[in-house]
Amino acid sequence: MDSGHIAWMIAASALVLLMTPGLALFYGGLVRARNVVSTIMYSFISMAIVSVVWVLWGYSFALEGSGEFIGDFSKIGLSGMDINDGEGIPDLLFVVFQMMFAIITPALITGAFVERFKFTTYMVFLVIWITFVYAPIAHWVWDSDGWLFKLGALDFAGGTVVHINAGVAAIAAALLVGKRKNPGLESHNVPYVVLGAALLWFGWFGFNAGSGLKAHGVAVNALLVTNTAAATAALTWGILSQIQTGRMSAVGVASGAVAGLVAITPAAGSAGVMGALAIGFGAGAICYGAVLLRHKTGLDDALEVFAIHGVGGIWGAIATGIFAVAAIGNTAGAIEGNVGQLGIQAIAVIVTILYSFIATFIILKILDLIPGLGLRVSETDEDQGLDLSSHGERAFVDDGAD
Amino acid sequence: MDSGHIAWMIAASALVLLMTPGLALFYGGLVRARNVVSTIMYSFISMAIVSVVWVLWGYSFALEGSGEFIGDFSKIGLSGMDINDGEGIPDLLFVVFQMMFAIITPALITGAFVERFKFTTYMVFLVIWITFVYAPIAHWVWDSDGWLFKLGALDFAGGTVVHINAGVAAIAAALLVGKRKNPGLESHNVPYVVLGAALLWFGWFGFNAGSGLKAHGVAVNALLVTNTAAATAALTWGILSQIQTGRMSAVGVASGAVAGLVAITPAAGSAGVMGALAIGFGAGAICYGAVLLRHKTGLDDALEVFAIHGVGGIWGAIATGIFAVAAIGNTAGAIEGNVGQLGIQAIAVIVTILYSFIATFIILKILDLIPGLGLRVSETDEDQGLDLSSHGERAFVDDGAD
Amino acid sequence: MDSGHIAWMIAASALVLLMTPGLALFYGGLVRARNVVSTIMYSFISMAIVSVVWVLWGYSFALEGSGEFIGDFSKIGLSGMDINDGEGIPDLLFVVFQMMFAIITPALITGAFVERFKFTTYMVFLVIWITFVYAPIAHWVWDSDGWLFKLGALDFAGGTVVHINAGVAAIAAALLVGKRKNPGLESHNVPYVVLGAALLWFGWFGFNAGSGLKAHGVAVNALLVTNTAAATAALTWGILSQIQTGRMSAVGVASGAVAGLVAITPAAGSAGVMGALAIGFGAGAICYGAVLLRHKTGLDDALEVFAIHGVGGIWGAIATGIFAVAAIGNTAGAIEGNVGQLGIQAIAVIVTILYSFIATFIILKILDLIPGLGLRVSETDEDQGLDLSSHGERAFVDDGAD
Amino acid sequence: MLKIEAIIRPERVGEVTEALLDAGCSGFHYHNVTGQGQQQGVKVVTGRGGQIANRSAVPKTVLTTVISDEMQEKITKAIVDAARTPDSGDIGDGKIFISSVVDAVRVRTGESGEGAI
Amino acid sequence: MLKIEAIIRPERVGEVTEALLDAGCSGFHYHNVTGQGQQQGVKVVTGRGGQIANRSAVPKTVLTTVISDEMQEKITKAIVDAARTPDSGDIGDGKIFISSVVDAVRVRTGESGEGAI
């Protein structure tokens, strides 16, 4: 064990945890004022529920055992894991670090169905989705016995497991829950959006630079390329916004930063700084376009989960196959001549899309049919706002008018 | 010295510092809009005042010398402490880390008397309370010469010193300052409450996982159980709220998280993940009940400092005696057969309660009698709100109406 | 390479990055509600633009080569930098850490011209200013070939490069852009101001304790003195505010903390805790006075960039020459008999002031004259607020009134 | 000239303003208020999630428009139709108060009377 | 029908609404405004805590209720009693303005006149 690696990985775990409240603010600022508490709670409750599921069975299902498709029951309740087990870092630290990824992934999905999804059903969904969608995909990609891992798919920090997965699940959810009755034209609180994006950016350093599980050169490279891609994508998006509307939307720049962070995620362990510039530029331009296209469809993926996390994740996974540098991550990409890597990346992408969409769709469909659950709040509750109807609280209460 | 330990402990110190602004937001969101600045300032000014007191004499009184009850004058002004002294980590780093605990403890108390306590008196109170209440208790529990330490009381990260102490002092303060004239029904800003709780959760990783002063297996265990207890308590509280009111209060879930964090604090160095689930569940249920009971009393402990930090701290201290695992912290708990530990824990709890209550009561009583000080603002100032009357500032100023 | 040093420096880099959103909140809370988004964006876009400039040429110009006055083209695009290069920490980590300083410096300047500066021009300004003002001064002071470095000027974490530089550039900018038409009397959101200051304080631990590039005793000393100076200055400022107005302004206390952090920046690697108390006290008193004086001038340095960063930086640079302790930073200060150090510090200060003012003035003057650019928004845009006119967004949108 | 003040549900502002434009009313303004009437109020959770209270006051929006006398019927009908909860209406749908206005002045031009509204 | 508009201190809203209910007024609404009158204004700190300024405008709350003519005295008395600072009243306690209302319409039912208020 190495105290330096442990030091960094504890800090990295804390940073990734903070991403979920960051997301809560980011999403919370984008909705109407009557749904802020609800939107924030979708994320915050994931910290509570997924943490418990993870130590009870989530970790064991996701990252233990020798199966190709799913873990096993050997570490249920983290049984038999001693604080001194592990090399480099304690195994329990790996459990915690991975937990933070499992927390934020379903929180990302909620952007698709904010302002109308039933909170109690969502809590049940969290438990089931982590078990049947997140755990298997994490096993495929990150467990050394997982079939995508063995195939050689590169996904340093979760482009497929986290982002494509959440982005595609978001489509399934948006389809099933239906459109908002009366969506707001503007974000209700732009400072929350920008502050949330900043916390995401900050936490993402833990996400990506922690995914090597060590404080070493690869972590530093991940730090550098993460920042570079975020910055490039934010700038690209901002400039496109300026060109098209004559104004530089703050929400746009913040969204660009997130898109860049998404796209660099799978590549953070293998792309260099030039690759990061390219990936960031691509993420800014492609996801910007994806948002505009989404607006032309009838799909009310309210906070653009697919356009940013889905599309950004796909672009990132493919780009990893293009820009991977053997000197950094030991595997070359297409530019260095290993064109075959592109095919492997494509397989990982397609399989993740298919599995995530189908499994999420089925889960939600069943939840919709169970009496007492159901996906959508009543029309009156939606009109009144979910803050009052689901949580009994208004976000903002003034003096005098109390 | 070990660069890994130093790396983690600097980061941990920064994390604990951030808890105080986190608390400021948490508390600030719970009060009426006319008292936000005031509530935030109670916490923020503690960063200023206690930091200075700590380097001048607080540290020396709390954690130096060979007395059983209080430190000595040997390290006044940190005199004679060289940057190269220390093993594992520099002694000065221990000074800083401990300082952050001293900063947040009195800030916790302020929840009892927000919306009516005189700011200038509070500043004097901070200096005196740290000197005569915090420093001795810290010495008893954490100094290797302290009598509770020698007795074998387990308090890894401050269940007695920080939480029971603050929770009990809060009762004394609420009693003496009296009820608010016109308390608000609702929290004025729920996003602040949740964001504040999230920052507390994040910072608590430093608080608990830093309390081993090393980046090692015990720190990792602390990280894991801290997160687990916070999550379990948040979920428990949320479910109770849903059952009782049909709505899942965001303020409730956030309060549950804090209760879980409080309760795991003394146990973080000795309980395992199963113990953490139990402690978190207990914290959620017991503190929830304590809040409801408090509402039946006439005591205006406005932000539930006793119900959460006092009761949560007591439960945590006792639970440490129950769930301690010898393989983690070298001391077994009742479950592992060492029933005597429960008695030791009980002594630590009772002594802390008595000393903290009596000493705080006396200090406040004296401050109340000193001409020019006094505990409570005038009725007009309370009506107008403390933001304007104590700080000359309104929290929120709109355009047009400026 | 040392994993502990790497662990700390990755965390430190993340902390410094977070300072820029912290500044965004701090500044954003101080302006009128119609200019919040704009004020936040001035800072946030710096994360995007300067990050890109830094990896492309900024780093190479600032910190490479063997010239006395400026770097060279050798590391354009970070070419030839391998993830395994470096001693102690990877060279690329140094690149990232330094990048965060380059991001926040121009963001500091924006406080001078908020509520009226043209956003598109500002983006161009960022690119040019980093290249022609920031990079050279950084080279002089921090590159071992730089002339001020060779002269023996002490500037541990950027008193000259960051704070004096930004503070003086702010005067040039305020002069050229002119006064606001209709400045607000009060800050529009005091909680943002305090939370922003708290994030700055938190991040500053990375800024100062990271500037030794190691997790060692000097870093710990930097941590301690940084906190001490911030606290002392906050308290000093608060007490002065209380004496003069009978109220303790939260904005004042927050400003004091920032002033203390500024002043300790150059001294963090050489002053001890007693020096930090003196420096913090001086910063609180002097910058407080500087703000009052500034109000008597006609200069609309809207958010007191010069009075806090300029004056605080000058005080800090001089105080470093006074309070430097050889046992900490290897160089003695005036108190330890090395009076000559004061002269060296004075040279560094004066040269930075002159270069920064003249170069910034020229750059802005040219930008003002270029057709399509220009420094100031139209009067209608200023009246309407920059949030809508530059960004097409209102910061806060209520329900019902949407 | 008449002043129409309609207290409506915040979530119906969109429908009501559209109806006003359709009815030929070209100028109005609205702001949020806290209202109390026969409506039961809203249930709010207090006591950190453990208690439920009835806050009798509920959020409402007041929409004001000044119109010429002859438009009274058309405009009130438009508002009533758009502000009423579909089907049979719900308690809390709001009220309309009508009062008379002596004069109006357009700031830009200084013109007054009917032409200014 | 009369419209009563009372400009009161925000901290007295609770007392005033209770008094209104006691006096038999079942409907009203209120919102916060910035007011200026004889009251000295509030002292606010500016210049980063180093200066004190007088902001003449102070926060007030306007409470509006429409009542039948015969309730005028009862209601104004109720408001005055509840809104006045105990003892002899303070500058800034507020004012009540009374104007006449032509008609009222209840959105839910469409009924108008006295029955709608």
Next chain:
Amino acid sequence: MLKIEAIIRPERVGEVTEALLDAGCSGFHYHNVTGQGQQQGVKVVTGRGGQIANRSAVPKTVLTTVISDEMQEKITKAIVDAARTPDSGDIGDGKIFISSVVDAVRVRTGESGEGAI
């Protein structure tokens, strides 16, 4: 007694209140509203920065003051002059509505009529 309600641009509140004080009006209050009229509305960016929409409703401030009848002209002139965009005025500068007030009561003293305003 007359009630003057002026809907003005938020950025002109300072000028207008100064003008009112100069004109001898010692009491008024104001609050922000969302207004819609002939003004084109404001352009807002939507779709994450990729689209631009016209929000017809724009922020306005309503300033209310109750005055004695004979001050009507002086006060409206003061408001019009201060609220109008320099030069020839712009669409959206606002409107003033004047209605009559039956009575006024000063809460502090209980006095009513002209003396209370």
